[in-house]
Amino acid sequence: MMKKIIYSLLFFLCIGNSFAQQTPADKQTTDFTIEGATAHLGNGQVIENSLIMCSQGKITFVGSAMLKIARQGTVITASGKHIYPGLIAANATLGLVEIDAVSATDDEDEVGINNPHIRSLIAYNAESKVVESMRPNGVLMAQIVPRGGTISGTSSIVQLDAWNWEDAAIKVDDAIHLEWPTSFKSGKWWLGEDAALKVDEKYSEKIDGIKSYFIDAKNYLAGEKAKKHLPFEAAKGLFDGSQKLFIHVSGQREITDAITTAKEVGIHNIVIVHGGEADKIADLLVKNNVAVILDRPHRNPENEDDAYDYTYTIAKTLIDKGILVSLGMEGQMERMNTRNLPFYAGTFAAFGLDKEVALQLLTGNTAKILGIDSFVGTLEVGKDATLFISEGDALDMRTNILTDAFIQGRKISLETHQTKLWKRYADKYKTN
Numbered sequence: 001m002m003k004k005i006i007y008s009l010l011f012f013l014c015i016g017n018s019f020a021q022q023t024p025a026d027k028q029t030t031d032f033t034i035e036g037a038t039a040h041l042g043n044g045q046v047i048e049n050s051l052i053m054c055s056q057g058k059i060t061f062v063g064s065a066m067l068k069i070a071r072q073g074t075v076i077t078a079s080g081k082h083i084y085p086g087l088i089a090a091n092a093t094l095g096l097v098e099i100d101a102v103s104a105t106d107d108e109d110e111v112g113i114n115n116p117h118i119r120s121l122i123a124y125n126a127e128s129k130v131v132e133s134m135r136p137n138g139v140l141m142a143q144i145v146p147r148g149g150t151i152s153g154t155s156s157i158v159q160l161d162a163w164n165w166e167d168a169a170i171k172v173d174d175a176i177h178l179e180w181p182t183s184f185k186s187g188k189w190w191l192g193e194d195a196a197l198k199v200d201e202k203y204s205e206k207i208d209g210i211k212s213y214f215i216d217a218k219n220y221l222a223g224e225k226a227k228k229h230l231p232f233e234a235a236k237g238l239f240d241g242s243q244k245l246f247i248h249v250s251g252q253r254e255i256t257d258a259i260t261t262a263k264e265v266g267i268h269n270i271v272i273v274h275g276g277e278a279d280k281i282a283d284l285l286v287k288n289n290v291a292v293i294l295d296r297p298h299r300n301p302e303n304e305d306d307a308y309d310y311t312y313t314i315a316k317t318l319i320d321k322g323i324l325v326s327l328g329m330e331g332q333m334e335r336m337n338t339r340n341l342p343f344y345a346g347t348f349a350a351f352g353l354d355k356e357v358a359l360q361l362l363t364g365n366t367a368k369i370l371g372i373d374s375f376v377g378t379l380e381v382g383k384d385a386t387l388f389i390s391e392g393d394a395l396d397m398r399t400n401i402l403t404d405a406f407i408q409g410r411k412i413s414l415e416t417h418q419t420k421l422w423k424r425y426a427d428k429y430k431t432n
Helices: 002-018 203-222 230-234 236-240 252-264 278-287 310-320 334-350 355-360 364-370 417-428
Strands: 032-035 038-040 050-055 058-064 074-077 082-085 087-092 139-144 151-159 169-179 184-186 197-199 244-249 270-274 291-294 325-327 387-390 402-407
Touching: 038 050, 087 334, 087 364, 139 169, 139 334, 139 402, 169 236, 169 364, 203 230, 203 236, 203 252, 230 236, 244 252, 252 270, 252 278, 278 310, 291 310, 291 364, 310 325, 310 334, 325 334, 325 364, 334 355
Parallel strands: 032 074, 038 082, 087 139, 169 244, 244 270, 270 291, 291 325
Antiparallel strands: 032 050, 050 058, 082 387, 139 151, 151 169, 184 197, 387 402
16 A cells, blocks of 8 residues: 555646746746737727837737837837727636646536535646647637536636746635536436436426525625535625626526526626527526626537537627627636637637627637736726737637737746647657
8 A cells, every 4th residue: 555655646746847837937027118010909909010019017008000109118019900909808717737547636626506605716826738728829818617417616717827826816716616407317327317308307496506695605604604514605795796607507597596596696797608509598698787608619518409510609799689699618628728818719700709809709709707907807097907919810720929928027938738749759750
């Protein structure tokens, strides 16, 4: 047994050493100016031949390079290139799981059903190799979300170049996440049960359980609190408006029930995650000022009678109806696929959504939904200098080649374990 423990420790020490990330960049000390690039501001506006200046981690000027004003600090000539706000990954599990097959590196799911007091932030691994692989595609920030149970826990928002979770955090405990039940269920086919969908007779009972839990929490918070109840304490922000409730739900009936139940228990600041069939109840979402974080479009439609391109066009459909929409990441291989967020937004653009509006799904819109739009999400004076320069269109995988990236004015490394391997084997086989 002792020998097995020693071997296990050696294995994880080796894994830890091989997982060492690039050293986080130092705090910005020298001003810089980016001149000549096409600036995509993240709010729908574009400035050709732009001039952007940054100092002490903040953007100090955004305008035209034609203006005859003094440039600040080091001048980066970016003619023919494009500049974007740092992209934000909503509903992600980056830094919570490193290797799916190694349970010791999997910290996304906590034991229990209702865990609003479980904080994903303290489990976030800033030295994850998966996290560093996001940056070369321009994904520089992420909402780190727990999974599992009914109330999965509390998320936080991080920037992706840090020593540890304390350095990484840019908004702590922004939201609590609720997994809404479905009104249909399928049998356990692996046990020989019928795999066809059928009505879940316990659906109403499950909703009553969720409702009772929040009512109990509300009553506890309004009472004398003779005995401390950590889960109920953690739900306080839902009732005073300081936290949002992210409800992970799809289906016309389910979304309607989720919104109705939240209002009944006194929770009004909610966001729908997934949002399948949200287009069918758009008026309800608009009436209640509910935003939607969609799943990636590269998947099959859920219903047999959906149009073949339903998942490609739903973003435009919802936006045209006046709903605030963002793009998140959940599902199979979600952590590794998070780097492809700009290209998923590009798919929405290819199916009718204006390209600058598609960009907002990862910038301005996401920042608004996450409550961080006062300091990130768009290229505006006074906001963090979190941005990147690309040789081409950031939403096109053929041309999104980053030359520079900055987080809070710090020029970060774009080197990753994967780029090192690419260079190594490109040299071996003499490829470009």
